[in-house]
Amino acid sequence: MLRKTKLKIFYILNTALIALLIGYQVYLNLAETHYASLHLSKIQAIQQVLREKTEFQFVVVGNINNSSSIFQKQFIPRLNNSNAAFLISAGNAVSDGAEQNYRSLIKMLEELHMPWLLTYGENEDSDFGDFRFFEHFGPPFFSFKINNNQFIFLDNTGSTPYAWQLEWLNQELTQSAAHNRFVFLGLPIHPKLDNTPAFTEDNYFNDEEIAQKLHTLLRKHHVDLVFSANLALYANQTIDGVRYITTGGAGGVIVDDKNSYHHFVEVNVSADEVSVSPVIPRISQSSWHRTITSIWSAIYTFFYVSFARFLVVISVLVLIGLKLREVIYEDRDFYTHFTIDDSNYRDKPKRIAFFTNNFFPFISGVTISIDRLANGLRNRGHNVHIIAPDYTGEKQSNSSCTRVKTLFAFGSKGEFRLTNPFQQKIRKTFKQQQPDLVHVHHPFWLGSVGLWFAKRYKCPIIYTYHTRLEMYAHYVPLPGALFRNVISHLIIRRFCNKCDGVVVPTYSTEEYLRLVGVKSRICVQPSGVDFMRFNSPHRLTPVALKKQLGIEQKQLVLVSVSRLGKEKNVKFLIDAIASLDQQTQNHVELVIVGEGDDRHYLENRITETGLQKSIQLVGAVSPENIPGYYQMADIFVFASKSETQGMVILEAMSAGLPVVAIRSSGIDDAIVEGQTGFKTLDDIELWNSKLKLLIEDNVLREKLSKQAIEFARQHDCDIFAQNIDKFYGEVLATYHRSSS
Structure with missing residues (x-):
């Protein structure tokens, strides 16, 4: 050493x-x-020397x-x-x-x-x-x-x-x-x-x-x-x-x-x-x-x-020599996954610190995933402490969550938070918790704070890649193309390579990280879904909810759960439904659950296309009632291309909904083509052809519904927490072996 x-x-x-x-x-x-x-x-x-001289x-x-x-x-x-x-x-x-x-x-x-x-x-x-x-x-x-x-x-x-x-x-x-x-x-x-x-x-x-x-x-x-x-x-x-x-x-x-x-x-x-x-x-x-x-x-x-x-040449040759020595003469284990003895860490209580830039009461796929993982790990006997921003009405810390003071909030409802990274409360909490491992959920701000504390106090750090950063270029005060095509990928690569382990929800996401130069250990593990919560009959019955929304009981209902942001591509759904009305005799209603900055634009779009009676923007819905909206619907539709997984897809499948979505890196592994739903290119005509097939073929829809339930059952929160816990053990064993 x-x-x-x-x-x-x-x-x-x-x-x-x-x-x-x-x-x-x-x-x-x-x-x-x-x-x-x-x-x-x-x-x-x-x-001067030769003045007057002829020789x-x-x-x-x-x-x-x-x-x-x-x-x-x-x-x-x-x-x-x-x-x-x-x-x-x-x-x-x-x-x-x-x-x-x-x-x-x-x-x-x-x-x-x-x-x-x-x-x-x-x-x-x-x-x-x-x-x-x-x-x-x-x-x-x-x-x-x-x-x-x-x-x-x-x-x-x-x-x-x-x-x-x-x-x-x-x-x-x-x-x-x-x-x-x-x-x-x-x-x-x-x-x-x-x-x-x-x-x-x-x-x-x-x-x-x-x-x-x-x-x-x-x-x-x-x-x-x-x-x-x-x-x-x-x-x-x-x-x-x-x-x-x-x-x-x-x-x-x-x-x-x-x-x-x-x-x-x-x-x-x-x-x-x-x-x-x-x-x-x-x-x-x-x-x-x-x-x-x-x-x-x-x-x-x-x-x-x-x-x-000359010195430059010699120095370069020395560097090349050192690198060649490492490549040629130093034995390396390319199959470290199979040589790690994690018995000292497997199934044993651990102290884990989560760092995240957003958390409840803000509802998003990321915050839900964090909460499910934290609860799953606690159920396995681990101590999980979350360090997250404070929100209006949610400013007090407790035994399981330290709230960090927000300096600046933006978004339609202040859902995006910039906290005070130098607040003494963070350091005090970290020293009190003495975590065995740090798990960060964003590659900047509080995520960077978590990285610093992990390096400072010599404990391994894991990062979950939740979000395709390049798809959020419109929120960043930089030239869009520069951030989307260069900066976002550099940020992800640099941050991931500083971590001891990276969790990704799909194999296509792992492939992306490898392509941009990430060399850290990667664990492919889809975010867990509370299967029974979405599969068991909800107190808000389909009959009651349809009545509440003014939808006829026999009406075929499409549902989409998504934040109303540009990166979620909700406009595609509106334009697709406008085109679908001309292709099928079966009338459908689309219910979109979620809130966001693009709401006013989308409302105007619905009006322009004359779909006020076919599309409803119901706004934000409490997490307790989300299962009722899934169970009311017949098909789940999704157009976002910014997901690393699309956790709402697994939730919808748990409720027995076949899915029609646009194919993207995070969606590709979540849908089994022709078995749990369909995924198409970003083309309204292609997308509508698959949606029309499910609308008009009741037998096929019922078959895909049953298969979707079985697929979602395999991604229950307990399995999710168990696999992440196993990854924790491997990272801890590797970290302490290399530092000893």
Whole structure:
């Protein structure tokens, strides 16, 4: 256990290091530097040094590639002892255009005892390096004059339009009376060399038309020397009177053959001539040793210049290694359900704390389910204490329920409550109860409080997924699509994965949780129904209730029990009945039991469709009388798509009602197609075809009624509590085994 904890700490520290290093990279790219327009000051320094001089020497290097071991340690000391007045990079001074590479290069070049200038090459352009080059040095193409000598720098990487540069170059050369003219290009424009190193055939300038136009201008204006890099070799050739020098040995990887070696180029300028000669520092003895040295230099440079990136790579590799070790070498039990010894917790009294955002007197499927589970567990000898909001007329706590002060209530009757999560009463109750296990029924507010207390006092926590959160987007002050498609699923996944166990009512709900990334242990257990309460004849008889509602005794009655909210899709029932009247001669009446924010809208809808005599909104009905409404009806209809189970369906089945509902995740497992009812797509025509079948076929309706009773009998509250109790035992055994 201790070793596992140490590995976990190591894993977290590595993750933190990666975050820190990535943050550093972001800082490098956003922070301002004091390096700006360096070329201007360097050109001024060159002009100052060579004022009035007709003879001087300068050095050209190519492919420095941020080289520390070659260029910095071996070339710079040699150059500082030379007669060179300044240095020019013919391209690829950096290994790529990342900010840290530019900063490292500038620090390296500042060790030179002479001014320096850079040609804009392929590496300078990579990794969004163009704007960094412009910020640190200036434009990628420019020119300057020293006495009777002109130096022209071009950008042939494609970052700057060629038409513009060609016109500018023509004007510069036409207007110039300089005796010597030097041009610098990052990529070679001459034809491919026969001795081009392997794998570098694509390192030439690839626009033949522009290359020819450049060559024509250079020949026309008698340019003396054209320098370029991008190839790991030294080449000196004259084409149509234009002398092309290719140099790429100042630090990059070389193959060390006859033409590829570490070198720099000395250029001696006098009044009469310009001479060029490569200089090969003594770096190592043998050919293979030179190649190995260049490769090692590239590796060393990567670590030296990009140490932060190196640490990121190492840290990522460590994390991957730790994960692979866990996957490959650590034995894991994929069948933990069968290896848990829960004998110490099975059928033994437990102290359980429920946390819920709503409870009685507010009536809903969730509050009824919570109450049934609490009573079922108490009947099995457990101590269940409920922590819930207070309501008007229900503010006092008692031995089985602590009422938390409500800060804000919303909904048509204030049924949705936001409580004070910091109320001392919660902490006091929790410490007094000393629960063995916490069971929360919502993934936020009091549910989050329950999660915090469970973690704080080291007891396992279980969450029941009662509600499809995404279907309640219209209640949340956020863009509906954002909450429905992203936020709601993230909330559920994050909360579930913090719990030791999750209870879901159907297998389709379990599938959803797995799809969104829930990894916690899941128990599939439908909410229990008090079977005998709904199956036994109610004191409010069908005859009396029909008389009370003004319904003829022989009238076929449909009933639906649902809160009148948008997510319950009650409008579908109204529109379906309006369409049904045109499809069957059998007149039916629909009684909708429930209250909610959409009542006014639904009343108007009933009026618009002329169904005042066919549909009744009877409002809220006391829980004691709900069985009477089921027993009065012949068929139960349901259109909600926001359920995780649809507990009212089991209640209706207990009363012997076949069901016609819209198919959804929570409904799919609650109805056995063609045996206890029908489930269809969200299509009025399809839905009505199944409803019409039950209305017109008395024999089928009676058959499904009997089968519905037998199906509901299997979901009695006692069985519900027994199975949840068993799950409690498994979670407790697993929790205490892993923490020991």
